[in-house]
Amino acid sequence: MPTRHLEKTYDPKAVETRWSQEWIERGYFRASPEKPGRPYCIVLPPPNITGFLHVGHALNHSLQDILIRWRRMQGRNVLWMPGTDHAGIATQNVVERQLLEEGTSREALGREKFVERVWQWKATSGDTIVRQQKRLGESCDWDRQRFTMDEGLSKAVLEVFVRLYQDGLIYRGERLINWCPRCLTALSDIEVEHEESKGKLYSIIYPLADDPSVHLTVATTRPETLFGDTAVAVHPEDPRYNRLIGQRVRLPLTDRTIPIVSDAILVDREFGTGVVKITPAHDFNDYEAGVRHALPRFAVLNHQALLDPAGLEKAQAEPAVRDLVGGLPVAKARPKIEGLLRERGALVAVEDHKMALGRCYRCKTVVEPYLSPQWFVDIKPLAKPAIEAVENGSIRIIPEGWVNNYLGWMRDIKDWCISRQIWWGHQIPAWYCLSCNHAHIVTKDGRTTILPGASPIVAKSAPPYCPACGGRQLLRDPDVLDTWFSSGLWPFSTLGWPEQTPELKTYYPTSTLVTSFDILFFWVARMIMFGLKFMGDVPFKDVYIHALVRDAEGQKMSKSKGNVIDPLHVMEQFGTGALRFTLASMASPGRDIKLAEERIEGYRNFANKIWNAARFAHLYLDGPSECRPVSERSFADRWILSRLNDTILQVTNELEAYRFDRAANRLYQFFWHEYCDWYLEMIKPVLQNPDHGDAPSTRYTLQETLEIWFRLLHPFMPFISEEIWQTLPHEGETIVLQPYPSGVPSRHDPEAEERFQVLEEAIRLLRTARALLQYPPAKEVSFFVAQDATKPSQVLALLEPHLSHLGRGRVSIAPTADWPQTNVLRMVSSGLTVGVTVEGDVDLKKALERLIKQAGETDKEIQRLEGKLKNAEFVAKAPPDVIADHQHRLKTLSRDRALLTSSEQQLRAMLEK
């Protein structure tokens, strides 16, 4: 038998680093389409290469590793596909910050050098991420690592873009889009975070052009955009204003007049004054209204959200006004404009107003609606099958609560703006012939803009010449694709698509996607749409959505708040197993995880408990003593095998249902409170007596149950289970590739389980009595056990050795009538009565005092105590049928109540005092 000296305290770090390396070197995680078994595949949500993994990743990855290890042990042909995401804007921002610290900038470097620089960063960050993942024990096939911008994936991106373009599902056009004035790029709708904030509502007078004595009052939250107004709208059926429709008003601070139009969609008669100003270039609603009424568009804010002097001039703002606010950012321009309007008596009211402010999800800058030419995906045709896939169950979302969320969003989906004006990403495969499009290409402030009228040539590679005119000077579209465009292809691009690889054939559709809800729309929805479009099948069958990890106060973790828990730090301090187990045990569906270090510490203790149990077992397994199975196992062995079998069944069921929390809790409960607290205690006398008849068989059971236990535990705590399993008799060279234990319902042993309940109840009653008498655990006592008359009494006789061992004393099994009538403290439960001999009056009084003290000292509390004692007596005398009928109630009332037989008066005296 292999032996290894196990130190007194478990040192996770040494064990974990050794095994994580060893497993990979021996190739246990390598996947192959050739391998036998039904395929089981998970693609890892690729972490962004923006730095380090946080504890949210640790949760996400731990759950996947649990599934993967479990399925691998079940004999499935497993592939866990790892990789990283280039994370366009986010990564560009990280590198830009670095450049800023170095006193340089993206612009100074130029596009080519900058992109090179990001690739360098990618190498560093990518390495860090992979190191962290390996430390966590993730059993990915590391040889297959992919990156959303590597060669193969770039090929897939080109293929998808070109095919969508050819199918008419990608188009280019000028639209009002969300624009981040700091990142200087377009954002998709979902990249804007909405935040409730306090603003002001300004009421401004717009006098009638023909009759200044009449005016309309418009309300706006953004007075600085009034220069861009091209109409005011009223409701067609509003009697206050409908006679004015078609007339014009004078736009304050400008030399323009604008028409009064009628618009029932835009205007709510009940709100404000019932008059709305229309600024088509700076508001999404107004943009639509502008289209309806064929209004001109004046953009008065530039790409940096500064009031644009040229735009103001075009909009005919008064020259003095232009000089005052031109070039100013919105925040500075607004009070100036407010002042001007006030001076002229055009400002009639300023009220506080709640409003939702949109911010860039990457840099939190306030996003502006901005008119610009962009690329879009016509998404409705792709969304339709993606809706159906979830409706008809081809894709299962767990927990179900997210289904409606998903469907709601998909049914109301808007075209997806996929172009970004940044440098880091997949450059759009579109070229423009300079001779055909020379009028449409404008370079200003170092930014090249390709106007909407230009005609692109879309192809997988640069065309050698213009097919229209034969021109050889072609300009590639400078924009790159939204980062989610490439990650949306992840489930099939990583398997080799567009090539028809064996991997694709074997592992697509993948089995399960494990992710958090915040990227349900960004990523999951896009993968489903792309998967159905290009593979003709769903990308995964189950989507398991887990919660967000927050700090102990429930705050979202963020670097700026300083409440980030670093998984590496935790792993160093408490061990990877403890971290993984903590995260699994807290992964209840539909609730965020508030992670506190104490919790992790608790599971560190669990790992140590496991370690010590193994050390204990080795004391008896390592010697030359006989160890063999027998047909007739002892009661204790039968009981623990039954409990283990139940645990296997339950853990497996919970994993099937993605209830990692319940699986983890069952494992914990089983090992600590059933295996260690009871089983190991029960078998000690057998193990310690080499001549005991049960010894060889019990040693066998000990060794057998431990070996199974570690296989059961392995997906949750991979390192400690491998380390100890190696010291036990086993087959195979690693636990990683051993079969997962399987339970059989028929192995449940009701006789042993029932017998155990009697034993447990008796021992608990006895211990309560001992505690009341303050008898130390080592003190030998004489005690009595009697069973309820309705129950077969031979059970107690069978349990006698366990009673005396666990009870630490001499046990007499006899009806209560045969017990000594004085100096015995009795404890009664529904089925058992246990009495402990009281040695001397002093102890007894003390016990009573304790009892009273525990109950409290007020009259009410003493009454309660009396009631308890009466109930205890009542139970002892209750006829069997009453007990049966009211079992639940009586159990509560009667459990663990003390009955004093020596003298009722003595009790009364104590109570009255």
Place this chain on the structure above:
RNA sequence: GGGCGGAUAGCUCAGUUGGGAGAGCGCUGCCCUUACAAGGCAGAGGUCACAGGUUCGAUCCCUGUUCCGCCUACCA
């Protein structure tokens, strides 16, 4: 504005065909009983947010209210 989730012990949370109120941590008392003090044993602690309803019986089902999160949205 719409939608979803939550409110159970001091803290973090389990608790689905409606009948026993539970776990971990923390707290109290006793114990270094030769696997483990990162431990053992025994305890204290809760009108299961509030108000109604259905039921023999509700933490669980229904209605309403309050508070807290989140998602989503064009009320100027």
